[in-house]
Amino acid sequence: MEFPFDVDALLGERVTAVDQHLQPPGRRGPGYTAAHRVDLQQQLMTIIDEMGKASAKAQNLPAPITSASRMQTNHHVLYILKDNEVKTAGKGAIIGFLKVGYKKLFLLDRHGVHNEVEPLCVLDFYIHESLQRHGYGKELFQCMMQRERVQPHQLAVDRPSEKLLCFLRKHYNLQGTIPQVNNFVIFEGFFADQHAPVRKLPPKRAEEEIKPYSLTDREFLKEEVEPPWPFNQSHSLTRSSSLGNSPVRTCLKPFLNEQELLRNLRLCPPHVAAHQLLNGAEGGPAARRRRTSSLTRSENTSH
Numbered sequence: 301m302e303f304p305f306d307v308d309a310l311l312g313e314r315v316t317a318v319d320q321h322l323q324p325p326g327r328r329g330p331g332y333t334a335a336h337r338v339d340l341q342q343q344l345m346t347i348i349d350e351m352g353k354a355s356a357k358a359q360n361l362p363a364p365i366t367s368a369s370r371m372q373t374n375h376h377v378l379y380i381l382k383d384n385e386v387k388t389a390g391k392g393a394i395i396g397f398l399k400v401g402y403k404k405l406f407l408l409d410r411h412g413v414h415n416e417v418e419p420l421c422v423l424d425f426y427i428h429e430s431l432q433r434h435g436y437g438k439e440l441f442q443c444m445m446q447r448e449r450v451q452p453h454q455l456a457v458d459r460p461s462e463k464l465l466c467f468l469r470k471h472y473n474l475q476g477t478i479p480q481v482n483n484f485v486i487f488e489g490f491f492a493d494q495h496a497p498v499r500k501l502p503p504k505r506a507e508e509e510i511k512p513y514s515l516t517d518r519e520f521l522k523e524e525v526e527p528p529w530p531f532n533q534s535h536s537l538t539r540s541s542s543l544g545n546s547p548v549r550t551c552l553k554p555f556l557n558e559q560e561l562l563r564n565l566r567l568c569p570p571h572v573a574a575h576q577l578l579n580g581a582e583g584g585p586a587a588r589r590r591r592t593s594s595l596t597r598s599e600n601t602s603h
């Protein structure tokens with residue numbers, strides 16, 4: 301992917317790690333000013349936004365899950381792989397990116413027991429269409445694991461595509477998954493290594509404390525395109541196919557029991573339908589409870 305500015309100079313190294321500060325690490329010439337810094341940061345933001353869009357398109361997602369603004373509000377790390385061999389106009393090009401981040405998750409082990417863990421998660425991964433199956437994905441993944449000091453089986457993967465599952469199977473022999481009730485996929489050996497979830501956390505902002513566990517990075521897409529259960533039931537099949545034809549995506553769709561649903565609704569930003577459900581609109585559980593108790597009362601009085 302090429303840009304109208306010098307990607308090669310902007311990013312410096314072959315693989316660049318970018319965090320929420322969005323600081324381009326590239327070369328600084330003499331006379332480097334604050335205005336230059338803003339320009340370079342703008343260029344980096346353009347790269348992230350364009351790559352995020354391309355990744356979303358490749359995965360048939362309705363909106364990008366990676367963008368400069370989302371990077372600024374999350375503690376994620378974006379590894380960007382550049383091609384400094386491209387001689388056209390001498391500006392370099394972007395080959396792809398890999399986004400990872402630590403997330404607090406409730407994950408089931410082989411015995412069906414919930415474990416609260418905070419593993420490094422693979423959140424978004426994209427290699428430009430023209431360069432897939434050339435080994436660049438592996439180069440980027442290896443670099444990420446080395447810098448993050450993590451082994452493949454210690455990772456949790458957020459709703460992997462069929463291509464990514466093939467990639468993980470081929471390069472890291474990851475195939476036996478441990479079934480989960482959320483969209484994260486983990487592999488055999490995840491719980492065997494006690495060091496996996498251990499991580500020193502930076503101080504957290506208050507609102508992060510109340511995020512529902514196991515909420516995937518892709519969950520916000522769902523909020524944008526459909527109302528909560530049960531209002532989404534009539535077109536759930538249509539939505540699955542709008543997310544792509546991967547059978548994995550369909551079968552990994554979580555199903556919630558009523559208690560989990562109510563907990564999630566309380567933790568989510570207010571939604572009209574959620575309010576109605578919780579506050580007892582016609583058809584909601586509260587209304588049903590009211591109806592049931594009034595029925596019981598009237599039955600009692602009639603006897």
Ligand SMILES: CC(=O)SCCNC(=O)CCNC(=O)[C@H](O)C(C)(C)COP(=O)(O)OP(=O)(O)OC[C@H]1O[C@@H](n2cnc3c(N)ncnc32)[C@H](O)[C@@H]1OP(=O)(O)O
Nearest residue numbers: 424425426427432433434435436437438460461466467470
């Ligand atoms: C959590 C998430 O990010 S889910 C979304 C993952 N991203 C996508 O699906 C976007 C589209 N795909 C891609 O961008 C890339 O194919 C990636 C990132 C999955 C892999 O990067 P690549 O550079 O292609 O991988 P690399 O060349 O190192 O390894 C190739 C292996 O990946 C897998 N793979 C790559 N492309 C495909 C494909 N079209 N079909 C099936 N398997 C594929 C295969 O195992 C392949 O080995 P093979 O060619 O011997 O069959």
